[in-house]
Amino acid sequence: MSAHVEIFTKFACPFCYRAKALLDAKGVAYIERDASGGPAREDMLARSNGRTTVPQIFIDGHHVGGCDDLMALDASGKLDPMLAGH
Known part of the structure; x- marks a missing residue:
């Protein structure tokens, strides 16, 4: 079973792109x-x-933080x- 991953982003955010690239490289589906x-x-705040x-x-509802x-x-x-x- 894989985790439920949710990522809050903004357009043209380089840190968002880096985080999504890592998740994509691991084959992780995310919202x-x-x-x-x-x-x-x-909701994010x-x-x-x-x-x-x-x-x-957020991974399985647990806040893990940002890109770093x-x-x-x-x-x-x-x-x-x-x-x-x-």
């Missing part, structure tokens, strides 16, 4: 939500303890088990 405004932005930068990434946080999880070997739903 991308536009955090430019409206309900999606409000509420779920990420007010963090306003993008991307904000995702890259650090991958470098430490902790990302793959999370993506596998373990």
Whole structure:
């Protein structure tokens, strides 16, 4: 079983592209939500303890942070088990 991944992004955000590229390289399906405004932005702010930068990434409902946080999880070997739903 694979994890449910949700990523809040904005258009032309280089960190968003990097995070999505890593997920794509791992073959992970994810839901991308536009955090430019409206309900999606409000949802992101509420779920990420007010963090306003993008991307904000959630794996199985757990807030893992932004692009650098995702890259650090991958470098430490902790990302793959999370993506596998373990």
